[in-house]
Amino acid sequence: xPEMIWHHTLQKIRDCGVQxxxxxxxxxxxxxxxxxxxxxxxxxxxxLSWEFxxxxxxxxxxxxxxxxxLVSTVLILLVALVTAxxxxxxxxxxxxxFVPVTSPLGKTVRFSLFVLAGVPSIVxxxxxxxxxxxxxxxxxxxxSGGLTLACMLLPILxxxxxxxxxxVPETYRLSAAALGITRTAALIHLIFPAAAPALAAGLLIGIxxxxxxxxxxxxxxxxxxxxPGSLFDSGRALALHIFDLSMNVPGGDMxxxxxxxxLVSLLLCINILAMKLAYSLQRRKILT
Amino acid sequence: xxANQGAFTLGPLEAGPACCVPQPxxxxxxxxxxxxxxxxxxxxxLDIYKGCITALIGPSGCGKTSFxxxxxxxxxxxxxxGVSGQILVNNRDIHHASSQVxxxxxxxxxxxxxxxxxxxxxxRNIALPLNEHGITQKAEVAAxxxxxxxxxxxxxxxxxxxxxxALSLSGxxxxxxxxxxxxxxxxxxxxxxxPCSALDPIASGVVEDLISRLQGRYTIVIxxxxxxxxxRIANYAAFFWVREHAGQLVEFGRCQHxxxxxxxxxxxxxxxxxxx
Numbered sequence: 001x002p003e004m005i006w007h008h009t010l011q012k013i014r015d016c017g018v019q020x021x022x023x024x025x026x027x028x029x030x031x032x033x034x035x036x037x038x039x040x041x042x043x044x045x046x047x048l049s050w051e052f053x054x055x056x057x058x059x060x061x062x063x064x065x066x067x068x069x070l071v072s073t074v075l076i077l078l079v080a081l082v083t084a085x086x087x088x089x090x091x092x093x094x095x096x097x098f099v100p101v102t103s104p105l106g107k108t109v110r111f112s113l114f115v116l117a118g119v120p121s122i123v124x125x126x127x128x129x130x131x132x133x134x135x136x137x138x139x140x141x142x143x144s145g146g147l148t149l150a151c152m153l154l155p156i157l158x159x160x161x162x163x164x165x166x167x168v169p170e171t172y173r174l175s176a177a178a179l180g181i182t183r184t185a186a187l188i189h190l191i192f193p194a195a196a197p198a199l200a201a202g203l204l205i206g207i208x209x210x211x212x213x214x215x216x217x218x219x220x221x222x223x224x225x226x227x228p229g230s231l232f233d234s235g236r237a238l239a240l241h242i243f244d245l246s247m248n249v250p251g252g253d254m255x256x257x258x259x260x261x262x263l264v265s266l267l268l269c270i271n272i273l274a275m276k277l278a279y280s281l282q283r284r285k286i287l288t
Numbered sequence: 289x290x291a292n293q294g295a296f297t298l299g300p301l302e303a304g305p306a307c308c309v310p311q312p313x314x315x316x317x318x319x320x321x322x323x324x325x326x327x328x329x330x331x332x333x334l335d336i337y338k339g340c341i342t343a344l345i346g347p348s349g350c351g352k353t354s355f356x357x358x359x360x361x362x363x364x365x366x367x368x369x370g371v372s373g374q375i376l377v378n379n380r381d382i383h384h385a386s387s388q389v390x391x392x393x394x395x396x397x398x399x400x401x402x403x404x405x406x407x408x409x410x411x412r413n414i415a416l417p418l419n420e421h422g423i424t425q426k427a428e429v430a431a432x433x434x435x436x437x438x439x440x441x442x443x444x445x446x447x448x449x450x451x452x453x454a455l456s457l458s459g460x461x462x463x464x465x466x467x468x469x470x471x472x473x474x475x476x477x478x479x480x481x482x483p484c485s486a487l488d489p490i491a492s493g494v495v496e497d498l499i500s501r502l503q504g505r506y507t508i509v510i511x512x513x514x515x516x517x518x519x520r521i522a523n524y525a526a527f528f529w530v531r532e533h534a535g536q537l538v539e540f541g542r543c544q545h546x547x548x549x550x551x552x553x554x555x556x557x558x559x560x561x562x563x564x
Binding site: 100172174175176177179180181189 | 360400
């Protein structure tokens with residue numbers, strides 16, 4: 001039956017084609033990552049030094065280091081987390097523990113977070129500028145930038161926390177209630193500890209987002225590269241420093257490369273940590 | 289009677305029911321239960337007697353578990369669950385505004401079908417509910433822990449590893465730990481929802497023996513699909529059946545009566561194994 005054989009040959013060719021395409025796609029995706037990393041290391045590694053990490057930038061960043069930039073970045077991040085984490089986790093607790101999944105309130109909150117997650121960061125930047133910098137009079141400051149970032153982090157922190165809390169078996173809640181343990185005590189002693197890996201993973205993803213953010217900070221925390229004296233000072237975040245060096249400073253390529261290498265290494269570490277945590281969470285779910 | 293006649297006298301007659309008359313601890317009156325408007329349990333009236341083991345038997349979906357969760361108001365936690373009728377525990381309405389649900393649940397312990405130890409150490413599993421009910425002194429907590437673990441026959445097996453995770457115990461040990469955890473709060477009543485059905489036969493036997501040992505000290509209501517088990521351990525049995533998608537109580541009586549000379553033909557068919 002030559003037709004049959006022909007048919008099978010065709011199928012085989014199609015199989016190989018699909019397989020080849022899939023492998024090619026993976027190769028391309030990994031190649032982009034490897035290329036980028038290699039380029040950063042090639043361009044920036046030579047410029048990295050202890051002085052680069054501990055000195056403040058001079059001559060618009062062409063000389064000196066990124067110490068003040070790192071301090072501003074950490075301060076902005078801290079303001080964002082201190083504001084966003086309690087709000088996000090409290091919202092997640094409301095969504096999982098206090099209202100049924102299908103309730104109108106829960107649906108509304110979830111929908112608004114969904115919309116918020118899709119808002120481009122430049123819009124957050126404009127909002128932050130209008131509300132925190134101008135309306136609340138915080139000006140270009142680390143505080144404005146941190147608060148704007150907090151708004152951006154709310155959706156991701158809330159949704160990861162909600163997923164984590166929901167993954168805690170319902171039997172813990174029921175058996176705690178059956179023992180006359182109040183809902184608050186059950187939350188503190190059982191549900192939050194059980195959800196801890198998920199909460200931590202969400203937190204790390206949030207930190208990653210915040211570190212990489214540029215547009216939202218442009219109009220809020222500003223780009224003064226001095227060492228900040230207080231939260232009301234303007235401070236330049238690392239991602240913004242890279243943007244400024246490569247776009248506005250002729251001859252700033254080397255420090256830009258080095259700063260980018262620092263930023264990407266930080267993000268890489270954070271993502272690996274988050275993946276590890278998520279993995280341990282999954283394993284725990286299988287075990288229990 | 290004259291006091292001079294002798295030193296030996298009978299004491300005064302004690303007021304109250306005679307010892308052979310069963311004393312109801314839980315009185316369920318016209319209890320109906322709905323999930324999202326759908327009737328799950330229809331108009332059940334039943335007394336649970338003090339110190340006795342009452343078995344709830346019947347096919348799946350006939351509302352036995354719902355009945356059990358209504359007694360300690362665990363139904364409060366189920367969204368869309370509506371309860372009507374009256375439940376009196378020691379003559380107090382559990383839905384009355386002055387009844388505190390935490391106090392009620394301390395008085396009425398519950399053991400679930402699947403063992404539900406918390407993901408904490410064995411010690412902490414028992415200490416956490418105690419702490420929450422205001423018992424925080426270390427010596428007292430330790431004493432209660434040892435006492436209840438001895439009561440469930442777990443002490444010899446775990447006394448040298450109280451700080452390991454309770455999840456590392458076997459299924460039968462976990463279930464006994466859950467019973468111990470409930471006993472630590474010194475409840476009067478224990479609700480058990482098929483406590484043996486998720487265990488292997490040997491562990492199931494151990495837990496069953498434990499339950500019969502608890503008889504007399506606690507009032508026990510146990511849901512079971514194992515008719516032989518109900519017959520072995522229960523004093524009273526209540527037979528539930530599904531009519532028009534809603535559970536109903538068909539017959540309640542002494543265990544022997546239900547199994548040997550049931551007055552309802554459905555009960556007879558069910559305990560014989562020809563229906564259900």
